[in-house]
Amino acid sequence: MYRIGSSERADLPLAVVIGAGAMGMAIARRLAQQHRVLLADINGPHVEDRVSAMRGEGCDVTGIVCDVTSLPSVQALASTVAEKGGLGVLAHVAGLSPSLGDFRSIMRVNLRGAALVAEALLPLARQGSAAILIASLAAHNFTPSDEVIEILHKPTADDLAERLERALGLAAATPQMAYVYSKWGMLSLVRRSTANWGARGARIVSLSPGLIATTQGALEFQKSEGKRRMFLLSPLKREGTMLEIADAVEFLASPRASFISGTDLLVDGGLSSALSPK
Numbered sequence: 001m002y003r004i005g006s007s008e009r010a011d012l013p014l015a016v017v018i019g020a021g022a023m024g025m026a027i028a029r030r031l032a033q034q035h036r037v038l039l040a041d042i043n044g045p046h047v048e049d050r051v052s053a054m055r056g057e058g059c060d061v062t063g064i065v066c067d068v069t070s071l072p073s074v075q076a077l078a079s080t081v082a083e084k085g086g087l088g089v090l091a092h093v094a095g096l097s098p099s100l101g102d103f104r105s106i107m108r109v110n111l112r113g114a115a116l117v118a119e120a121l122l123p124l125a126r127q128g129s130a131a132i133l134i135a136s137l138a139a140h141n142f143t144p145s146d147e148v149i150e151i152l153h154k155p156t157a158d159d160l161a162e163r164l165e166r167a168l169g170l171a172a173a174t175p176q177m178a179y180v181y182s183k184w185g186m187l188s189l190v191r192r193s194t195a196n197w198g199a200r201g202a203r204i205v206s207l208s209p210g211l212i213a214t215t216q217g218a219l220e221f222q223k224s225e226g227k228r229r230m231f232l233l234s235p236l237k238r239e240g241t242m243l244e245i246a247d248a249v250e251f252l253a254s255p256r257a258s259f260i261s262g263t264d265l266l267v268d269g270g271l272s273s274a275l276s277p278k
């Protein structure tokens with residue numbers, strides 16, 4: 001079970017972290033305190049580098065290249081999870097901000113990718129497993145049309161992005177709106193998946209960060225006057241930190257959150273309330 005000179009912990013449950021960006025790494029390091037970690041990212045050299053760094057810090061971690069928009073790639077991820085004994089925790093962090101993709105790519109990565117991963121790993125969940133999908137404050141205080149909701153309720157469809165683009169029209173199919181629709185779809189996915197996860201004694205939740213100090217967030221501040229206005233409305237007058245998001249993920253993944261499922265946790269410093277005080 002153990003190898004001298006290694007930090008391998010075969011006795012620990014497996015945490016699958018999707019996305020090896022800055023926030024994903026903060027979450028991976030936190031979960032590594034109580035889990036073996038499987039770190040997945042589309043960028044092979046990057047995930048290898050991050051795995052090496054975590055191993056140097058004493059974590060039991062392995063890496064895998066995974067394109068969440070590709071069903072075969074996600075199925076390969078699921079096979080690896082099965083080989084490692086099944087799912088303890090899923091933290092799905094991977095996503096594109098409006099500055100990092102066009103309408104279709106954002107929908108495919110943010111919503112279809114999350115849905116494919118959750119669907120593929122569900123059969124590997126067991127009593128006490130938890131799936132945590134990182135959504136966004138942007139999905140709150142917003143309700144799509146019935147036509148759009150019908151499309152978003154089929155998030156694993158191959159033509160998800162194309163159908164939504166046609167329904168909205170090209171003028172409205174912007175990267176900014178793709179981000180909002182994709183995160184709204186994620187909240188809906190969690191609510192509609194609760195019974196299936198519960199049948200396995202497992203939980204699924206979403207977590208919606210507000211303004212968080214990340215590299216992607218800084219890029220959005222540069223390009224979005226609306227985001228700068230939101231910062232001025234923030235009750236706490238600061239951005240949140242990635243460590244605060246890791247705190248929330250750690251809680252949701254733990255037995256302390258054992259009766260929390262099918263809902264969303266807003267971690268936004270009260271900004272949602274400030275934007276919609278009624």
